[in-house]
Amino acid sequence: MKFESLPNDIFLHCFEYLNAPDIFYAFEQLNPRFYRLIRTIPLRLNFEDINKSIFDRFCEKMLDYTEIQQQIYSLKLSNEQAYCQIQAFFTYFSLVEFTRLRSLTLIEIKENDIEQLSSTLPLLSQLMCLRLIPSLSVFYTLLDKLPKCKPNILSTPGRD
Template identity: 45%
Template structure:
């Protein structure tokens, strides 16, 4: 009499048994084996409690790290007390979220680092020099790299939380002449701490292709000054509060044709405090955007 055998596939087991099985595997084995296997496993391995033990892991296999203190306390400090960044010999990207000032002041960036991001952190001065290979940088303000303004960097992609127009023209374009992408969350005179205006017309961002400003807190004449330093800009996104000058179609048309002739994409959103006697004036300004230059 022959015996009957039933074959059970591992992926058909109930979650309870799978979770018990995962206890015998490291987090690296779990994700390497089951990540993207199917939707069920994708969700399961991201919801069960996992314990990460870096000690047996080869640090050279990590090419990026994201360390965060968000909704926690001193997690970055704890990690760095056990591991030195020098152990991660192939680390190319480092992101620190809500890092403490005293941790960053003694942080030594690895020489092969290509991308470094400070997110939701205080206005911190980086003490150790930025690496030669660094190309992508996110910082709270330009004060973070003030120490290195006497040097020239090879950074091509930069995101800044807050700065002033004077800082951009005098410091940033001098320090980072290879910029191709610049994202500024808040551009305002309030963030200004420069005093020397004699060199303001010297530096141009000749390689800059894309500029995004989420809150432009200046007048149109100030943007005109900035535009003269962007000879090869192709993509511009501009947002912010404004006066009526900022929504003058004729002024923009003249500026785009005279100073930003390479521009292919221009997206803008301006908030204006509407007044009762502005009806005709506002409507007239909107109508001026309805011509072949803007619609063609």
């Protein structure tokens, strides 16, 4: 049996464990079936360990194909790399464009990102989990804004 002839259910199950850029770069150009399939699934987008060129390339893909933004249910951004990834992401997008976003993790968020985030949080109606790692000063600043968005889980500092 050829890999490509496996049923969609098997691929859908496997895709649950993969990061969105990996799914797109591995399967998008394979054939029309996979092109359509990956545009219908919920996506987890973890930019934490992604280099800047892949980050920029996938952000540009989401700008070109805005329906991908609607597929993202989990987003993880990190400022631990040399470039300010959270701020860079905010120059590409507003979080309100991700209407199905349920989980947001921000690692090493900077003070200049707080204003944009705090004005956006109340508009994220689907957001259930907000994780801030590990900046306590930012955590306490954002606490005032959180009653409006009512996430089920809020954690800081530390890592899993």
